[in-house]
Amino acid sequence: MIVYYSQTGNTKYVANKLAAKTKERVLNLLDYSGEELVVSKEERLGIFAPVYCGGLPYSVLAFLETAKIKCEGYCYLFATYGNVSGRVGDIANTYLQKNIGRKFDALFCAKMTDTWTPMFDLSNREEVLAILKNAELMIDGNIERILQKKQGDFLVDKTLGFVGKTFLAVYNGLSKTAHLSVENTCVGCGLCEKNCPSKAIRMKDGKPVFVKENCDMCLGCLHKCPTFSIQYKNKTKHHGQYVNPYVDLP
Ligand SMILES: Cc1cc2nc3c(=O)[nH]c(=O)nc-3n(C[C@H](O)[C@H](O)[C@H](O)COP(=O)(O)O)c2cc1C
Incomplete structure (x- = not known):
């Protein structure tokens, strides 16, 4: 198994x-x-x-x-x-x-x-x-x-x-959701809420809100966002989005 x-x-x-x-x-x-x-x-x-x-x-x-x-x-x-x-x-x-x-x-x-x-x-x-x-x-x-x-x-x-x-x-320090932010380009699709392994995201008024102090910090929300609207502090925008190209992911 x-x-x-x-x-x-x-x-x-x-x-x-x-x-x-x-x-x-x-x-x-x-x-x-x-x-x-x-x-x-x-x-x-x-x-x-x-x-x-x-x-x-x-x-x-x-x-x-x-x-x-x-x-x-x-x-x-x-x-x-x-x-x-x-x-x-x-x-x-x-x-x-x-x-x-x-x-x-x-x-x-x-x-x-x-x-x-x-x-x-x-x-x-x-x-x-x-x-x-x-x-x-x-x-x-x-x-x-x-x-x-x-x-x-x-x-x-x-x-x-x-x-x-x-x-x-x-x-524990690195996985604080306070390090994450949502940009105005967010279209409110809710994919981040659906896939968050920590259930740390809730959609409120069409935008994701982080409702837990910590999460796994997998960065799945950042990497899979269709409009690349979620960032971690200030460097991620320049470092691109990534998912392994050889597998299907939710
Ligand atoms: C929060 C976080 C912490 C990580 N820490 C390490 C690390 O300590 N050492 C390392 O080599 N890679 C680290 N990585 C990279 C991942 O281990 C690596 O990219 C992994 O293959 C991702 O697996 P996945 O695509 O199956 O989620 C980290 C990634 C994340 C999101």
Whole structure:
């Protein structure tokens, strides 16, 4: 079974690529309804998620901490990231261990485009496509390891251990919805409200309003807005919008 969280498509792309080979059940983590996920000795359980602030999105942490999982089989994490994978393995292991008393058998990653456009520029389509092309080698190598049920830590581009300890404080500051703004070009289509994984957006008088102090800060609202009317602070306008061109997203 594959459980994935992906708001701009990179992680979904990897999950789909594996699923095309294995024909496993694929579950969007946001559709998880609390049922027990039973994985037999012969099966695999893969959690696919993006790296956020060297760790994981709130929604993924909550899933790892509370999902009902009965896994007797091979259990692994697959993280996509843009520049540094941080301490994603330690953090994922800590949350899973707290919940079901075991760690992941294996940890994998793939370096893809960095959707954190308050810092990184994804406005050049050729550059974006080149990054995704380069990612294929890493994705395919790790898919092969998963098929062979290889055990171990295959993460690269990690940061020092202290990042694991400061991760939540950093993420909490960065994920304040007060950093987001809506420009006058907004046409009030409501797509951002519909797709927000944190349910942090409500349409009021035809415009999105952020109704929670924090959200996952996936930037899905910014990247998928048809008029590019949502911004994070002041740099994102120049850094373009991005969704992985090889997957369908809501
Ligand atoms: C809030 C936020 C924080 C991020 N933090 C990191 C990070 O610490 N290191 C990194 O390499 N990439 C980081 N990224 C980039 C994503 O991990 C990367 O683009 C990922 O492939 C996006 O996955 P998705 O398209 O499936 O949502 C961050 C992105 C967001 C939105």
